[in-house]
Amino acid sequence: MKYKIPRGTYDIFPKDSARWHHVIDTFRRVAQSFGYEEITTPIFEMAEVFERSSGESSDVVQKEMYRFQDQKGRSFALRPEGTAGVVRAYVENHLDRVGGKSKFYYIGPMFRYDRPQAGRYRQFYQYGIEFIGSNNPYYDAEVIALEMQFLAELGLKNVSLEINSVGCAQCSEDYDEALRAYYKPHMDGLCPDCQKRYHVRPRRLQDCKAAYCRTLKAAAPSQLDYLDQDCKEHFTQVKSYLDQMDVKYQVNPGIVRGLDYYTNTAFELIVDALGAQNSIAGGGRYNSLISQFGGKDTAAIGFAGGFERLLLALEKEGIAGYEPIKPRVYLIGIGEAVRAMAIEYLSKLRKDGIYVEYNPDKSSFRAQMKAADASGARYALIIGEDELAAKMPTLKDLESSQQHSVDYRQLLDILN
RNA sequence: GUGGAUGUAGUUCAAUGGCAGAGCGCCGGAUUGUGGUUCCGGUCGUUGCGGGUUCGAGCCCCGUCAUCCACCCCA
Numbered sequence: 001m002k003y004k005i006p007r008g009t010y011d012i013f014p015k016d017s018a019r020w021h022h023v024i025d026t027f028r029r030v031a032q033s034f035g036y037e038e039i040t041t042p043i044f045e046m047a048e049v050f051e052r053s054s055g056e057s058s059d060v061v062q063k064e065m066y067r068f069q070d071q072k073g074r075s076f077a078l079r080p081e082g083t084a085g086v087v088r089a090y091v092e093n094h095l096d097r098v099g100g101k102s103k104f105y106y107i108g109p110m111f112r113y114d115r116p117q118a119g120r121y122r123q124f125y126q127y128g129i130e131f132i133g134s135n136n137p138y139y140d141a142e143v144i145a146l147e148m149q150f151l152a153e154l155g156l157k158n159v160s161l162e163i164n165s166v167g168c169a170q171c172s173e174d175y176d177e178a179l180r181a182y183y184k185p186h187m188d189g190l191c192p193d194c195q196k197r198y199h200v201r202p203r204r205l206q207d208c209k210a211a212y213c214r215t216l217k218a219a220a221p222s223q224l225d226y227l228d229q230d231c232k233e234h235f236t237q238v239k240s241y242l243d244q245m246d247v248k249y250q251v252n253p254g255i256v257r258g259l260d261y262y263t264n265t266a267f268e269l270i271v272d273a274l275g276a277q278n279s280i281a282g283g284g285r286y287n288s289l290i291s292q293f294g295g296k297d298t299a300a301i302g303f304a305g306g307f308e309r310l311l312l313a314l315e316k317e318g319i320a321g322y323e324p325i326k327p328r329v330y331l332i333g334i335g336e337a338v339r340a341m342a343i344e345y346l347s348k349l350r351k352d353g354i355y356v357e358y359n360p361d362k363s364s365f366r367a368q369m370k371a372a373d374a375s376g377a378r379y380a381l382i383i384g385e386d387e388l389a390a391k392m393p394t395l396k397d398l399e400s401s402q403q404h405s406v407d408y409r410q411l412l413d414i415l416n
Numbered sequence: 417g418u419g420g421a422u423g424u425a426g427u428u429c430a431a432u433g434g435c436a437g438a439g440c441g442c443c444g445g446a447u448u449g450u451g452g453u454u455c456c457g458g459u460c461g462u463u464g465c466g467g468g469u470u471c472g473a474g475c476c477c478c479g480u481c482a483u484c485c486a487c488c489c490c491a
Contacts, residue, residue: 007482059489063417081491110491115417118484119491126491193488209487268490306491334449361422365449373451384449384466400453 008114018324019311023154024107027127030150031105034142036129039104041085043111044068047077053084053289055260064112081259082128082304083286090132101133119277119309126302128283135299137234140265141241143301147269147281148247155319156271156310159280161248163267164255165235165380166203167227169288172263175226176202182220189216203256217271222253231264238265261286265301271313281305281315301311326356328415329395330372334365334384334414342383345393348408349381354415356381373398379415 005011012020028038047067066078066148073303079085086104095102107127114120129146131139144161151159179202187195191210198205206217227235242249249267257266274280283303290298329349333342342358349356356373362368365384372380382394387405395411396403406414 004482064489112490114489116483117486120489121491124491128491175441258489276486276488277490281491309491332450366425366451367444369451371451378452382450386449394449396450401451402462403450 005210006122008116008120010121015324019314020307023307023314024127026153027107027150028105028355030146030153031129034103036103036131036146037085039089039106040108040381041082041089041106042079042357043109044076044078045085045088047075048118049084049088050077050080052292053259053261054081055137056260058260064114066111066113080112081110082106082108082123082126082261083130083261083289083302085287085291085294086128086130086302087132087289087300091293092288093133096290096295096298099133101131103140104132105131106130113352114320117277119274119306120313121308124257125307126304127307128302130300130302132290132300133298135234135285137237137265138241140169140238140285140301141245141247143303144235144242145245145247146268147303147305148316151269151310154310154314155317156313157317158271159313160250160270160274161267162252162255162270163242163249163265164223164251164253165227165231165264166223166262166266166284167231168263171223171227171231175221175223178221178226179203179205186216201256206254207256224251224253234264257284261289261292263287267303269305271309271316273316274309274312281307325355326376326378327355328377329356329379329381330368330375330377331356331358332365332368332380332382333358333360334368334382337385338383338388341388341391341393344410345381345383349411349415352412354412370396381411 033144047065050065065080067075068077069075086106090096091101105128108125109123111123113122116122116344125278127144131143144163148161161282167175180198183190183198183202183205187198189212190198190205191208191213194205194208194210194213197208203223206220207212208214208217224232224235239249239251255266255268257268262284264285264287267282268279269281270279271280281303282305283301285299285301287299288297290296290300331342331346331349333339346356346358357372357377359368359371362371378398380396380398382396382403387393390405392405392407393411394403395406395414
């Protein structure tokens with residue numbers, strides 16, 4: 001075995017392809033029914049696009065980005081997430097000047113250099129939604145409702161929606177300060193990870209699993225108490241829209257998104273059965289990102305979901321993929337003498353859109369009948385010496401075991 | 417990036433340091449023109465890779481690669 005697939009990547013064979021298509025088709029259909037249209041951006045961008053948007057300090061940028069330089073020494077990166085590219089495209093094409101609302105969906109591979117694990121890959125596929133152009137809490141709810149409807153149509157049951165508000169930049173800063181003040185006296189007892197978190201992202205302190213850190217969490221200040229009037233009102237309205245749309249959720253002040261650009265609404269979809277990698281989708285509002293990219297101050301909200309984890313979750317619930325497509329008829333040719341007639345029927349049927357299977361490597365009638373049966377075809381079309389002489393093939397119904405000779409028109413009638 | 421487990425036929429799994437095996441699958445046959453069930457026969461291996469210990473290594477040791485689990489992070 002000379003060549004091996006790169007670590008953290010995988011091949012999708014036809015056996016799985018049908019399931020992928022089903023999931024993707026469903027997503028497209030639901031997105032379109034909400035008025036979203038597809039946008040496709042490059043798989044790589046200038047490294048800065050991601051550094052600026054995700055935040056220089058985020059893990060994604062710090063250690064997980066695939067960076068490379070091109071022949072002229074310019075620094076690029078394989079995209080670790082989808083939003084930055086969409087926002088870059090939006091601003092670059094002056095959609096912020098045009099005004100109005102943009103509703104995008106995207107589907108494609110993302111790349112992160114991370115240690116692979118079940119549900120975690122170095123190249124993985126995401127589907128995502130970006131709504132740009134309004135701060136109306138209605139759109140927060142719309143985007144979430146879209147995702148929930150998508151999952152419902154796939155038949156996924158055991159998934160929970162957790163929402164939070166991280167407020168605007170000001171609320172967020174106030175809260176970080178409050179957290180630092182709270183944790184400061186306990187610094188020495190914190191685990192090494194949390195000592196780092198204290199400086200970089202204090203809110204991360206709250207979902208630490210170390211015993212001592214966890215005891216501190218109970219009395220820690222909550223983000224929700226540090227929202228200003230507008231942010232509080234926004235969050236209340238989002239929840240109220242969700243109620244009206246009959247979307248069930250759980251408020252979880254611990255929800256912290258990993259990318260720095262989120263403001264106000266943040267949410268995550270959790271499937272407990274998935275183990276450590278239990279988040280199948282996540283997103284939130286990013287009201288300051290477009291202006292950060294040099295565009296007009298424009299509010300936006302979006303989310304991304306992971307196909308691999310979604311597929312795993314569907315599997316856990318026993319929601320099988322699609323059955324492989326079976327041939328309608330299996331062509332059996334007995335002996336060299338009839339080959340020309342067999343090929344003639346094969347070609348004609350295929351031109352008429354019938355899925356015919358045929359295997360020239362099988363010799364005996366018996367072996368071909370076995371193969372016909374194994375193929376799952378309903379009919380076997382038999383062409384041997386007798387049929388050649390009569391210029392009429394025999395069609396056998398493999399379910400009823402009935403057979404009779406047919407001319408081409410009869411054959412088509414039955415197969416259609 | 418850290419800690420741990422695993423790696424044997426296409427696949428699922430056996431094999432006390434002593435001849436690498438079984439089920440399933442695959443191929444062929446049981447009336448040379450009739451499938452499913454059954455029966456018979458056959459094919460299938462650099463034991464992930466590279467070193468070491470040993471008379472002898474699938475098994476013990478070291479390294480490496482990959483997968484899985486947890487941490488971390490997140491989709």
